[in-house]
Amino acid sequence: MESKYRELKERAWAANMEIPRRGLAIYTFGNVSALEPGAGLFAIKPSGVPYEKLQVDDMVVVDLEGRIVEGTLRPSSDTRTHIVLYRNLRGLGGIVHTHSTYATGWAQACLPIPIYGTTHADHLAEDVPCTALMTDEAVGRDYETETGNQILECFRNRNPLHTPMVLVAGHAPFAWGETAEKAVYNAAVLEELAKMAFITRGLSPDAARLSDRLIRKHFERKHGQNAYYGQK
Numbered sequence: 001m002e003s004k005y006r007e008l009k010e011r012a013w014a015a016n017m018e019i020p021r022r023g024l025a026i027y028t029f030g031n032v033s034a035l036e037p038g039a040g041l042f043a044i045k046p047s048g049v050p051y052e053k054l055q056v057d058d059m060v061v062v063d064l065e066g067r068i069v070e071g072t073l074r075p076s077s078d079t080r081t082h083i084v085l086y087r088n089l090r091g092l093g094g095i096v097h098t099h100s101t102y103a104t105g106w107a108q109a110c111l112p113i114p115i116y117g118t119t120h121a122d123h124l125a126e127d128v129p130c131t132a133l134m135t136d137e138a139v140g141r142d143y144e145t146e147t148g149n150q151i152l153e154c155f156r157n158r159n160p161l162h163t164p165m166v167l168v169a170g171h172a173p174f175a176w177g178e179t180a181e182k183a184v185y186n187a188a189v190l191e192e193l194a195k196m197a198f199i200t201r202g203l204s205p206d207a208a209r210l211s212d213r214l215i216r217k218h219f220e221r222k223h224g225q226n227a228y229y230g231q232k
Contacts, residue, residue, distance in 0.1 A: 005043065005070055008036050009059040012043035015094060015180035016059075020051045022188045024098040031076040032096045034180035035086055040064045044082060046073035077144065084148025085176065089160040094180030096187045099172045102194035106130070107167035113193055115210050116200045120193050121218035122229075123186075128193060129154050130167040147171070162223070165190045 003009065012034035019030045028051075033044035041063040049058055060071030062079055064087055076082075082095050098104075106113050106128075113128035115121060120128075131150040138146040151166055151174060164186045165175040173194075175187040200207050222229040 003057075003070060005036075005041075005061045006056070008034060008043045008061065009056050011180055012045070012059045013054065013056045015096070015184050016045045016054060017051060018181075018184045019096070019098060019187075022184065022191075024096075024100040024184075024187055024191060026099075030096070030098040031078055032094060032180050032184060033076075033079075033082045033086075035093045037093065041069055042082065042086065044075050044079055046071070046075060047077050049073065078147075080142065080144035081148040081151075081174070084145055085151060085174075088148075088152055089155065089176070091161045091178060092176045093178045094183035095174065095176045096180070096183040097172065097174050098187050098191075100187065100191040100194070102198055103128075103167060103173040103191050104171075105198065106194050107172050108170060110169040112167070113190075113197045114201075114207075115215060116197055116207055117210055118214060118218045119196060121210060121215045122222055123189050123193070123219075124163045124165070125215050125219040126158075126163060128165055128167060128190060129158065129163065131169050133169040 015032040019025050028048050031045040033042045035042040041061055043059045043061050046058050046060050058073055060073055060075040061069040062075050063069055064083055066083055078097050085095055086092055110133055112130045115127050131154040134150055147168060150168060154166055164177055167173050173190055175183055175190055177183040177186050221227055
């Protein structure tokens with residue numbers, strides 16, 4: 001009998017397959033989840049399954065209490081982080097976690113990614129934020145839940161849809177969007193911004209942050225009330 005969650009699992013599977021296609025992770029690194037709007041559940045990659053072997057039927061459907069609704073495999077070890085974010089950040093329809101090289105490098109350095117140029121400003125109007133480093137006490141509790149809490153603390157005064165990405169200090173990036181597809185897009189953008197900033201700082205260690213006026217111009221022309229980028 002075909003699963004009633006087939007479409008959700010297909011969306012999650014397709015988004016996960018974009019991770020190796022976009023060069024955002026190797027082997028079994030990374031995962032994407034896709035939320036079913038209004039249903040209080042999501043589909044996520046199973047833990048430790050290589051992308052080249054991943055099938056639609058392998059995707060695991062989980063509710064926002066962490067209970068497996070459908071699936072025979074164990075869900076991603078990051079599932080509880082996804083749950084924390086879905087339960088607390090409004091507007092998310094997909095979440096992606098990668099270990100993409102340049103973004104992870106900034107995360108391991110515990111540094112935000114500076115907004116040096118207009119490519120960055122086209123996507124968000126601030127530095128890519130980096131969380132605080134997790135305390136030993138938090139590591140000893142529910143690690144994946146505490147990772148979600150780190151991100152929530154970092155976004156206490158941020159709009160998660162205006163800044164749809166974060167570096168978890170000492171760890172790696174997370175990104176999200178209104179859909180799983182948009183979440184992967186944002187993860188790919190994050191990696192490019194991380195690479196560009198790394199090159200900029202290498203060429204000019206004293207490079208200046210982009211002016212506030214240019215930041216607002218580029219962000220607003222794509223995301224503002226009177227945005228005019230693209231086609232209507």
